[in-house]
Structure formats: C-alpha cells, structure tokens
Amino acid sequence: MLSWTIGDVKVTRIVEFETPPMRGGGAGSMVEAGTPENILTIPWLQPHFADERGYVKLSIHALLVEAPGLKLVVDTCVGNDKPRAHSFFNNLQTAFLKDFEASGWRREDVTAVVCTHMHVDHVGWNTMLVDGKWVPTFPNARYLLGKTEWEHWSHHDGEGEHAAILADSVQPLFDAGLVDLVGMDHVLTPDVRLVPTPGHTPGHVSVLIQSRGKRAYITGDMMHHPCQIAHPEWSSGFDTDQAWSARTRQAFVADVAASEALVIGTHFPAPTAGRIVLDEGRYRLKV
Ligand SMILES: [Zn+2]
Structure with a gap:
C-alpha cells in the first residue's frame, strides 16, 4: 500500500484496479494524442507509466487523507455491483473495502468524502449495495460535492448512463442528508483545501495539502496520465472542454514545477506521485 507524508498529513492509496498496458490515442480516448508513437517520444514514462511498445x-x-481533525476519502472509484456500460466498470467485485480496512481505517471513522468530479470512476464507493438498496458506504461522513459540478450534471438531460450513475451513487447521499454542496475553493481544515481545476468538467476540483511548509496536490482528472506533464496541451476525449482543460493543465504544471510540491495522480499507476521538474525545456515527473 503506497503512502506519503506531507508535514502532519498522511495520504494512503487504496487501489481498486490497475489496467494492463493499453494502446492509447485516437478520437474520444483517454488522451487523444497518446498514441504509441507519441508516447515513445517521452522515454521517462517507461517503465512505470508506459511499456516498451508505448502502451x-x-x-x-482512492486516496485516504488523514490530517489533524480530518479523515477524508478523495474519489471513490467505480464501486462493486454497479451495472455499467463499459466492460471495465460493469458489475465489479473487487476487494476494495477489505483493502480499505487493511489500511487501518473503518468506514464509520471517515469524516469527509470529496469527489473531484462526478464521473463513473470517482463516485462509485459513495454507496454500496445492502439488501438490494444503495446505502452510503461512509455513514458518518459529510459528502462534499461541488455545487458547480452538481448543477452541471443534475441539469443534464437525464438520458444515458449518467442518470443511472447519479441515481445509485449520488442521490442516496442526498436522501440520507449527508451532502454539503461546496464551492470549488472550499477549505476543509487549515491543512486541506479544494482548488478549482476546471475543463475536464466545469466543476472539477483538485485537493491541495499544505502542512509544515510541505505541499502536495491530488490531481483528480485534471490530468489522466503523466504524458500530460510533458505535453499539458494533450487533452482527454473525456474532457467537457478540451481547450479549457489544456489551459488549466498548463498553468498547473508551470506553477508546480516552480515549487517543491508533490503531485499525486488520481490515475497514475505506482509509484503514483512525484515532483514536476523542467528538463531540457520540457516538463517531466520525477518519481
Ligand atoms: Zn477518472
């Protein structure tokens, strides 16, 4: 189980699943410019983030953030038992909750949950199936959902899979009275706050941890893969607004490269975190 210490704050990674190396790129894909040919132009991605074929x-x-006065879960993956269109996500039966408990946390101890945005792989374990009903997985937590993000998705036309995702993974939280709709710069504690990183979705946020002079960011899907550090202009086919997400990434990468901040990637495979450095005119994740 990977973990990092940032001053008084500890972040622990709970993996739901890792994908085998995949041939990326193409319209509508995770990183549209992430073809094997383009990935191979960034040698430092191997061996952790790409293979020798450029896959x-x-x-x-999920990332568990333990800070003074806070036990926070950031992004809740896909979840078990959920009928989903994509085969990667459909009716998962993973050991996520067991692994969560193996980290020393109990569901009941979680005080807050943040979803960086409301896509399928960030809201799933908000709820779990008990006796045929979706109930909050973290019954004593406040679920801090972005007001802008919620307004965007709840005004969606209700068609397609997203309505089902909201119905089984978000609505039960409202029904249980556990939701606080928060601003994109919401402050959780003196050490932990949200920062707006829109573009992937209109209300997308990242999490900033600052403690004892140390800093770390949890990216969310502001970026999906470390290749977007070398090429912040490479947007995702899943972005609501690709030009906006590119601007957000460019600003983020330049800002973080000028600092000592740790970047913890929400979809980066192990080692998952590193520092952004400028290397011969191009940004790189130093792990
Ligand atoms: Zn995602």
Whole structure:
C-alpha cells in the first residue's frame, strides 16, 4: 500500500484496479494524442507509466487523507455491483473495502468524502449495495460535492448512463442528508483545501495539502496520465472542454514545477506521485 507524508498529513492509496498496458490515442480516448508513437517520444514514462511498445498504464484508486481533525476519502472509484456500460466498470467485485480496512481505517471513522468530479470512476464507493438498496458506504461522513459540478450534471438531460450513475451513487447521499454542496475553493481544515481545476468538467476540483511548509496536490482528472506533464496541451476525449482543460493543465504544471510540491495522480499507476521538474525545456515527473 503506497503512502506519503506531507508535514502532519498522511495520504494512503487504496487501489481498486490497475489496467494492463493499453494502446492509447485516437478520437474520444483517454488522451487523444497518446498514441504509441507519441508516447515513445517521452522515454521517462517507461517503465512505470508506459511499456516498451508505448502502451499506457492506468490505475483506479482512492486516496485516504488523514490530517489533524480530518479523515477524508478523495474519489471513490467505480464501486462493486454497479451495472455499467463499459466492460471495465460493469458489475465489479473487487476487494476494495477489505483493502480499505487493511489500511487501518473503518468506514464509520471517515469524516469527509470529496469527489473531484462526478464521473463513473470517482463516485462509485459513495454507496454500496445492502439488501438490494444503495446505502452510503461512509455513514458518518459529510459528502462534499461541488455545487458547480452538481448543477452541471443534475441539469443534464437525464438520458444515458449518467442518470443511472447519479441515481445509485449520488442521490442516496442526498436522501440520507449527508451532502454539503461546496464551492470549488472550499477549505476543509487549515491543512486541506479544494482548488478549482476546471475543463475536464466545469466543476472539477483538485485537493491541495499544505502542512509544515510541505505541499502536495491530488490531481483528480485534471490530468489522466503523466504524458500530460510533458505535453499539458494533450487533452482527454473525456474532457467537457478540451481547450479549457489544456489551459488549466498548463498553468498547473508551470506553477508546480516552480515549487517543491508533490503531485499525486488520481490515475497514475505506482509509484503514483512525484515532483514536476523542467528538463531540457520540457516538463517531466520525477518519481
Ligand atoms: Zn477518472
């Protein structure tokens, strides 16, 4: 189980699943410019983030943030038992909750949950199936959902899979009275706050941890893969607004490269975190 310490704050990674290396790129794909040919132009991606063919690797994981006065889960993956269109996500039966408990946390101890945005792989373990009903997995937590993000998705036309995702993974939280709709710069504690990183979705946020002079960011899907550090202009086919997400990434990468901040990638496979450095005119993730 990977973990990082940032001053008084500890972040632990709970993996739901990792993908085998996949041939990326193409219209509508995770990183549209992430073809094997383009990935191979970024040698430092191997061996952790790509293989020798230029196929990319991905992880779906939650990040547990323990800070003074806070036990926070950031992004809740896909979840078990959920009927989903994509075969990667459909009716998963993973050991996520067991692994969560193996980290020393109990579901009941979680005080807050943040979803960086409301896509299928970030809201799943908000709920779990008990006696045929979707109930909150973290019954004593406040679920901090972005007001802008919620307004975007709840005004969606209700067609397609997203309505089902909201119905089984978000609506039960409202029904249980556990939701706080928060601003994109919401402050959780003196050490942990949200920062707006829109573009992937209109209300997308990342999480900033600052403690004892140390800093770390949890990216969410502001970027999906470390190749987007070398090429912040490479947007995702899943972005609501690709030009906006590119601007957000460019600003983020330049800002973080000028600092000592740790970048913890929400979909980066192990080692998952590193520092952004400028190397011969191009940004790189130093792990
Ligand atoms: Zn995602």
